[in-house]
Amino acid sequence: MLKVDQLQFLDWHALSLDVNSGHCLGLMGRSGSGKTLLLRAIADLDVNEGKVSLNGLFRDDVSGPEWRKKVGLLTSESKWWHESVGQHFKSSALKLLIDLGFPDESVLSWKISRLSSGEKQRLALARLLSSSPDALLLDEPTANLDSDSVSLVENVIHRYREEHSVPVIWVAHDVLQLNRVSDIKMCMNEKKLDEDV
Amino acid sequence: MIISEIVSLPAERISLACVLIIILALTTWRADLRLARPLLIASVRLIIQLSLVGLILEYVFEINNLLLVVLIALAMLLVAGREVSVMQKYRVSGRWSYGIGTCSMFVSSFAVSIFGLAAIIRAESWWDPRYSIPVLGMLLGNTMTAIALSLDRFTTYVWEGRETIEAKLMLGHSSQEALKMILRDSLRAGLMPVINSMAIAGIVSLPGMMTGQILAGNSPVDAVRYQIVIWLLIAVGCGFGSMLVVQMASKRVFDERERLRTDRIYKV
Numbered sequence: 001m002l003k004v005d006q007l008q009f010l011d012w013h014a015l016s017l018d019v020n021s022g023h024c025l026g027l028m029g030r031s032g033s034g035k036t037l038l039l040r041a042i043a044d045l046d047v048n049e050g051k052v053s054l055n056g057l058f059r060d061d062v063s064g065p066e067w068r069k070k071v072g073l074l075t076s077e078s079k080w081w082h083e084s085v086g087q088h089f090k091s092s093a094l095k096l097l098i099d100l101g102f103p104d105e106s107v108l109s110w111k112i113s114r115l116s117s118g119e120k121q122r123l124a125l126a127r128l129l130s131s132s133p134d135a136l137l138l139d140e141p142t143a144n145l146d147s148d149s150v151s152l153v154e155n156v157i158h159r160y161r162e163e164h165s166v167p168v169i170w171v172a173h174d175v176l177q178l179n180r181v182s183d184i185k186m187c188m189n190e191k192k193l194d195e196d197v
Numbered sequence: 198m199i200i201s202e203i204v205s206l207p208a209e210r211i212s213l214a215c216v217l218i219i220i221l222a223l224t225t226w227r228a229d230l231r232l233a234r235p236l237l238i239a240s241v242r243l244i245i246q247l248s249l250v251g252l253i254l255e256y257v258f259e260i261n262n263l264l265l266v267v268l269i270a271l272a273m274l275l276v277a278g279r280e281v282s283v284m285q286k287y288r289v290s291g292r293w294s295y296g297i298g299t300c301s302m303f304v305s306s307f308a309v310s311i312f313g314l315a316a317i318i319r320a321e322s323w324w325d326p327r328y329s330i331p332v333l334g335m336l337l338g339n340t341m342t343a344i345a346l347s348l349d350r351f352t353t354y355v356w357e358g359r360e361t362i363e364a365k366l367m368l369g370h371s372s373q374e375a376l377k378m379i380l381r382d383s384l385r386a387g388l389m390p391v392i393n394s395m396a397i398a399g400i401v402s403l404p405g406m407m408t409g410q411i412l413a414g415n416s417p418v419d420a421v422r423y424q425i426v427i428w429l430l431i432a433v434g435c436g437f438g439s440m441l442v443v444q445m446a447s448k449r450v451f452d453e454r455e456r457l458r459t460d461r462i463y464k465v
Contacts, residue, residue, distance in 0.1 A: 043367065045366065045367070047456065068366055077360075079360050079361045081365070
């Protein structure tokens, strides 16, 4: 279970929310309403106050890097630093890659500079899931994808959530998508959270 | 070993060099290159500053007092530290900016100079200003560029690569892992000029200190020995100084939770 208690960043109201293991919280809100900031604060990437725990483990009891490894944050724009795809993967992710619509292991030798934005987004998801996080914080994970790829991504995330029983926060603008993937929806509005819209 | 008396340069012969500068200034002015003014200002500064230093050094050598040497050395260090922080395009905020530069200059120049003077050169008193001030000056001048360059590259790469650094942090990388490539590249940028100059020394150019000693009538073999020692010390100073400066800066751009704090870097 992911428990966020009185989390405060910049001049937003203190926010609290719980996401049960295996459940998905859909998060909506206008651009600039602070959805990304909330995910970044939970992942402890920006300065913030408040208590956050995952399966009983409090964030402040582990180092920053350890915590971020547990709460996998996926941003809408992915970043790559090596030359080829495979250099970014520490463990085998072949099954994930095939589930995400890539042909075979040859994808690992692809050059980053030749990837499309949609390919990058799916690969970023595979890279994240292959590091086995205990929670998923997803910031518009299908923003650059065509409809076929959207279903692939939704299925892969759904399966990961069920198999590993991890809590998920899914930020999206598409209400229909959030209806499909989430158990409960919340909306960021006026620097605070409104429940189930 | 002094081979012959040095030819002394009277003012009227120095002014011949000044005439050449004036001709150059006039030529650039005619061509509208807008270089004449800075060229003339720099020349005048050079003449005034060096003449003053000459007078001061003559006095310092005569008095031969440790306290005076320490004071001069500290003044040189503070100016060099300021110079390092001024040369940055992106600066680390707060007093750190100055502290990081000065602290690394201290290690790179002071510590290395003292070692060179006490353990290698071994003049009668190791702080003899005739040796200590030129050695420290050479080290400060040369390591300053390397340290400033390493720090400048480091902060620039961190600023421009902030999103990539955060992407690595999101995957659970530590700050040191996330910075590894940047650390390597910024140290290379700072040290390659020194390494290159060492590699071509004596072939393409004759180093300044050696040239000076030869002009002053010393034997080339002695001059070369001094030059070798000085240059090795410069390389050591540049290396440790640059490593220290980027380490200190990397501590500053992350906080205790290993979050990237770009709010602590600002563009000048």
